[in-house]
Amino acid sequence: MAKTSACTSCGAPIYWLKHEKTGKRAPIDVAPSPNGSCLVNLEEGSYRIAFERSSGTLYTSHFATCPHAGQHRTIASREANSLGRSSDELAARIGVSGATVERVRAVLASDEEEIKEQLLAGDIAPYTAYKRVRWLQRAKAGSA
Numbered sequence: 001m002a003k004t005s006a007c008t009s010c011g012a013p014i015y016w017l018k019h020e021k022t023g024k025r026a027p028i029d030v031a032p033s034p035n036g037s038c039l040v041n042l043e044e045g046s047y048r049i050a051f052e053r054s055s056g057t058l059y060t061s062h063f064a065t066c067p068h069a070g071q072h073r074t075i076a077s078r079e080a081n082s083l084g085r086s087s088d089e090l091a092a093r094i095g096v097s098g099a100t101v102e103r104v105r106a107v108l109a110s111d112e113e114e115i116k117e118q119l120l121a122g123d124i125a126p127y128t129a130y131k132r133v134r135w136l137q138r139a140k141a142g143s144a
Contacts (some may be wrong), residue, residue: 002045004030009068015040020048024122027062036060037114038123049123063121103130112136 001013002041013030028038028047038060039050050058063069103126107119110133119129 001024002040002042007062007066007068010066012062012066014062015045017045017047019123020046022122023061026121026123027066029060029062029065031059032057033060034058037118046105049118061117061121061123064117069120098115100126103127106130 002017004013004015006012007014007027010051016025017028017080018025020041020083027045028040029036029109036048037050038059039056040047040059047059050056106120107116107126110116112133115124115129115132115136118124119126124132
């Protein structure tokens with residue numbers, strides 16, 4: 001059973017839940033939200049991303065609602081957003097491939113806010129986020 005705790009930055013009530021696939025823990029707002037993107041299993045203390053809005057009660061990642069979320073971003077996300085560095089320099093510094101850095105940059109430069117939030121919250125991997133952004137961009141270009 002998931003226990004509630006308080007965000008150390010803003011004091012909001014949150015659950016710390018593990019992602020069903022990756023096992024990474026993330027803060028999830030306690031109150032359900034119609035605009036949320038997380039399906040929560042409180043008995044198992046886990047969550048997953050909801051790709052269909054009609055699949056149950058939705059919750060929001062606290063990274064999307066915390067006014068101090070920027071203080072808690074991963075090193076990879078912060079470093080990839082610093083555009084003054086080369087991909088190779090960033091990759092060496094944070095221990096990921098240059099391709100991963102470029103994918104994170106491409107996602108952060110896009111206008112797909114929900115995907116950016118999921119990436120920065122650690123809910124999806126950079127490659128997955130990049131593929132979703134590219135797919136949406138192609139779909140928009142095809143419908144124009």
